Amino acid sequence: MFDIPFLGLPPLHSAHGTVSLPGSKSISNRVLLLAALCEGAYTTVHDVLESDDTDAMLGALRQLGCSIEAVDESGRSLRIGGLSRQHLPTTASLHLGNAGTAMRPLTAALALLTAPGCEYELTGVARMQERPIGDLVDALRQLGCRIDYVRNEGYPPLRLHAADAQALAQNTHIRVRGNVSSQFLTALLLALPLAAAERDYVIEVEGELISRPYIHITLSLLERFGIHVRNDGWQRFTIPAGSRYQSPGEIHVEADASSASYFIALGGIASDPTQGQRITIEGVGADSIQGDIRFMEAAAQMGVHIEAGANWISATRGAWPLKAIELDCNHIPDAAMTLAVMALYAEGTTRLSNIGSWRVKETDRIDAMQTELRKLGATVASGPDWIAVTPPARLPQWQTASIATYDDHRMAMCFSLAAFNPARVPLRIEEPRCVGKTFPDYFETLFAVARAHPADIPVICIDGPSASGKGTLAARVAERLGFATLDSGALYRIAGWAAQHHGLDISTANATALAQLARTLPVAFVQDRVFYDGEDITLAIRSSEGSRNASLISAIGPVREALLSFQRDSARLPGLVADGRDMGTVVFPQAVLKVFLTASAEKRAERRYKQLISQGLAANITTLREELETRDARDASRSVAPLRPADDALMLDNSDMDIDTATLQVLSWWAQKHPGFQRDNASDSAST
Numbered sequence: 128m129f130d131i132p133f134l135g136l137p138p139l140h141s142a143h144g145t146v147s148l149p150g151s152k153s154i155s156n157r158v159l160l161l162a163a164l165c166e167g168a169y170t171t172v173h174d175v176l177e178s179d180d181t182d183a184m185l186g187a188l189r190q191l192g193c194s195i196e197a198v199d200e201s202g203r204s205l206r207i208g209g210l211s212r213q214h215l216p217t218t219a220s221l222h223l224g225n226a227g228t229a230m231r232p233l234t235a236a237l238a239l240l241t242a243p244g245c246e247y248e249l250t251g252v253a254r255m256q257e258r259p260i261g262d263l264v265d266a267l268r269q270l271g272c273r274i275d276y277v278r279n280e281g282y283p284p285l286r287l288h289a290a291d292a293q294a295l296a297q298n299t300h301i302r303v304r305g306n307v308s309s310q311f312l313t314a315l316l317l318a319l320p321l322a323a324a325e326r327d328y329v330i331e332v333e334g335e336l337i338s339r340p341y342i343h344i345t346l347s348l349l350e351r352f353g354i355h356v357r358n359d360g361w362q363r364f365t366i367p368a369g370s371r372y373q374s375p376g377e378i379h380v381e382a383d384a385s386s387a388s389y390f391i392a393l394g395g396i397a398s399d400p401t402q403g404q405r406i407t408i409e410g411v412g413a414d415s416i417q418g419d420i421r422f423m424e425a426a427a428q429m430g431v432h433i434e435a436g437a438n439w440i441s442a443t444r445g446a447w448p449l450k451a452i453e454l455d456c457n458h459i460p461d462a463a464m465t466l467a468v469m470a471l472y473a474e475g476t477t478r479l480s481n482i483g484s485w486r487v488k489e490t491d492r493i494d495a496m497q498t499e500l501r502k503l504g505a506t507v508a509s510g511p512d513w514i515a516v517t518p519p520a521r522l523p524q525w526q527t528a529s530i531a532t533y534d535d536h537r538m539a540m541c542f543s544l545a546a547f548n549p550a551r552v553p554l555r556i557e558e559p560r561c562v563g564k565t566f567p568d569y570f571e572t573l574f575a576v577a578r579a580h581p582a583d584i585p586v587i588c589i590d591g592p593s594a595s596g597k598g599t600l601a602a603r604v605a606e607r608l609g610f611a612t613l614d615s616g617a618l619y620r621i622a623g624w625a626a627q628h629h630g631l632d633i634s635t636a637n638a639t640a641l642a643q644l645a646r647t648l649p650v651a652f653v654q655d656r657v658f659y660d661g662e663d664i665t666l667a668i669r670s671s672e673g674s675r676n677a678s679l680i681s682a683i684g685p686v687r688e689a690l691l692s693f694q695r696d697s698a699r700l701p702g703l704v705a706d707g708r709d710m711g712t713v714v715f716p717q718a719v720l721k722v723f724l725t726a727s728a729e730k731r732a733e734r735r736y737k738q739l740i741s742q743g744l745a746a747n748i749t750t751l752r753e754e755l756e757t758r759d760a761r762d763a764s765r766s767v768a769p770l771r772p773a774d775d776a777l778m779l780d781n782s783d784m785d786i787d788t789a790t791l792q793v794l795s796w797w798a799q800k801h802p803g804f805q806r807d808n809a810s811d812s813a814s815t
């Protein structure tokens with residue numbers, strides 16, 4: 128997950144490959160709760176989503192005394208023990224983040240489960256406290272449930288007390304409004320089987336029922352747990368007397384159909400079938416119980432070529448540009464946001480209607496979408512429950528933009544699709560961590576299938592002498608930008624170690640054999656460890672001998688040539704920070720930012736000394752300083768790729784600078800290379 132202030136997206140040009148998507152949020156949270164409501168039984172849930180929303184549900188269930196165990200190391204199969212009514216805690220304060228699928232169903236279930244003398248408080252993030260829940264509370268009060276608003280009437284936080292048992296036995300017919308959120312009806316349907324042992328309960332929907340396919344998910348899953356609800360025209364639902372939760376034993380969660388929408392759109396925008404390209408999505412398909420699967424129809428209407436099997440979908444470009452559409456999106460409220468961004472690639476105006484619920488979700492999505500699409504140069508109009516999007520008329524009208532995400536995962540995910548814009552302007556997605564709500568590895572998944580022209584992948588080079596701190600600085604800068612790192616020095620150390628390992632003398636006489644060895648290094652980088660043919664050589668290559676061998680082998684031209692393509696291939700989305708001695712001069716001469724990092728020999732010897740000691744290796748500071756000076760002289764005077772700053776490198780002497788200051792300096796130089804964004808990195812960096 129990219130937990131950074133912003134993520135830069137360079138222009139992307141194509142996408143193809145296969146993605147396997149995480150589990151459905153709507154199914155995961157329903158199934159977790161249903162499993163918890165199966166008193167005295169265990170349910171194993173496979174492929175459960177791991178995200179902020181499911182963490183909210185799991186955290187609450189644990190607080191209520193539910194036993195939850197990972198079945199294997201993947202962590203995606205959980206064994207849930209049903210809650211025991213007798214052993215619920217007397218009090219609990221449940222923090223449910225911004226998960227509607229936790230807040231609403233748990234409110235209803237606990238309103239019925241709270242025993243006399245017990246009290247539970249349910250709350251969430253600031254935005255959750257602005258998301259309405261009054262219609263659900265009103266419906267539960269009709270049953271005799273006792274619920275207080277802690278702060279504002281109609282909104283969480285809520286305080287729940289034991290229901291009036293007599294009223295609950297008598298008031299078996301209730302009404303709920305369906306036009307603000309279908310989650311209120313879902314919550315009642317999931318909770319009422321707890322009361323329906325002896326009598327029918329009837330829920331009547333008042334007015335329009337929005338987001339109806341989500342009720343279909345609820346009813347399908349209730350069936351799996353032994354509850355057969357009678358559905359009369361989606362207006363009246365009867366939970367029959369004698370209903371009792373029964374665990375199915377095991378249950379699988381499908382991949383998330385709303386998450387699939389980004390990759391269906393991606394195929395339609397960026398996979399060229401004439402080049403044999405397509406995006407294939409695994410884990411969800413035509414047989415899905417999720418309503419958002421019908422996004423396929425909307426995307427096809429816009430011209431995306433889609434094929435689907437029971438459990439897979441594939442998408443490629445069909446019509447291009449896409450076709451503008453007018454669509455009532457009430458049935459696909461979440462995936463409809465993806466259509467609004469696809470509209471940027473359509474000819475004409477796309478109008479999405481009947482999406483009033485957007486205004487009470489993670490943010491006011493109609494306003495947010497309008498503001499951010501306009502930043503890119505689109506013409507956008509909107510009303511209480513609709514939005515109309517017309518793309519920039521001509522290439523020069525596309526604007527580079529820093530997209531605010533309003534702590535809304537879907538804003539971050541759907542706007543990433545704008546990086547394929549024909550004007551090839553880069554974008555920035557602010558606070559990309561918000562995708563954690565339902566798809567923590569969204570950007571990693573996108574980058575695994577999206578391609579940029581190599582010249583568009585941003586590279587920052589940090590060159591400098593031994594022990595100048597370039598590795599640490601590169602790692603810090605990379606962490607802040609979400610970039611990959613290339614420690615080119617390590618490659619020479621590995622090659623030097625390999626030469627010794629294979630009994631090859633490190634001299635020009637062996638240049639051909641050494642280059643051949645360097646070309647086929649069986650090396651693997653696993654977190655911060657280095658493995659050679661399965662052997663952990665992390666410490667060995669960092670020893671003084673390792674440094675000496677690295678310096679010797681790096682002076683051999685054919686070895687440098689052999690390692691060149693390995694280094695260039697390390698450039699990957701969303702960018703790379705490469706440190707070494709010739710990153711800016713030889714390997715990435717086109718890099719956007721080149722930094723030449725120096726520090727006095729004294730300071731460097733001191734740092735190397737501390738590093739070795741902390742790794743438990745023997746060291747002598749005077750010898751280290753002499754070695755560094757000898758190495759500097761050899762590196763600077765060697766005939767191939769001598770150590771020197773690139774002509775366009777910025778000099779940074781960090782002798783008397785701490786790592787935070789050096790990092791901020793590099794980030795601020797980076798920001799200066801990207802004018803046009805409304806926020807700058809330096810202030811972002813300083814603020815966190």
Ligand SMILES: O=C(O)C1=C[C@@H](OP(=O)(O)O)[C@@H](O)[C@H](O)C1
Pocket residue numbers: 152153154227228307308309310313337338341460461484
């Ligand atoms: O029941 C569910 O799982 C959901 C219902 C929908 O909400 P509304 O019914 O509020 O539209 C949807 O937007 C949400 O992401 C998940």
Ligand SMILES: C=C(OP(=O)(O)O)C(=O)O
Pocket residue numbers: 225226227228461488489537565
């Ligand atoms: C509206 C959404 O979430 P929630 O389940 O919190 O309502 C969503 O995921 O788009």
